[in-house]
Amino acid sequence: MDNHIGQRLKAFREKSKIKMPAIAAQTGIAKETLYKWEKGTKPSDINDYFRLKSYLNKMEGQVDEELLEQDYQMPTTLRLPLSPNRLPVPQTDGKFASGTIFFFNNEPELIVDRLNAPFLGPLEGAIEVNGESMAPTFSSGCRVVIFRLNNYRILDWGAHYYIIDKNWQGSVRRVYEGQTENSLRLVSDNPNQDKFPPIQRQWDHIEAIFRVIAGIWKL
Structure with missing residues (x-):
């Protein structure tokens, strides 16, 4: 027995x-x-x-x-408000793909794929990577799992982050301290640095930053 x-x-x-x-x-x-x-x-x-x-x-x-x-x-995607301390809500109409930023009641929200992976720890969801700027680490079409930061000014230099700028454009980059005060240097992983050169961004040009904690590739 x-x-x-x-x-x-x-x-x-x-x-x-x-x-x-x-x-x-x-x-x-x-x-x-x-x-x-x-x-x-x-x-x-x-x-x-x-x-x-x-x-x-x-x-x-x-x-x-x-x-x-x-x-x-359950809905496969969530609407994640960019404003701090606001919880995600299901996207029930399915109109927008993950990684899309749109406005709901004049508030910016990021569409993320719903993800059930407790072993990864705290997370907001996953977004799709477009383009080859982060290849071979994150190739176009793969997804990255992101986590909202409570304090945007506390970063681990050299780690991967998903950055949304004031033009509501999002991108995955390695983040380093900028060359000027109150700035960041965003670096791609693609070996062709002539095609994907580092980008300087002032803090006041950045709307939101999420930590990238994992990558997901389709088999």
């Missing part, structure tokens, strides 16, 4: 929100017995054990399918 059946039961109940009395009724196992197993007591009745195992094998798959279906039904 699987001594971890109680852990499976607990995980299933947390995911499905099904109460223990309902599981007891569906399996024919006393709820007191199920509570004991969930708390770590080793099953002693082999018939009850196999009834619960059969129940979990069936129900876990159903719950996973339902959660996956719910995830597919």
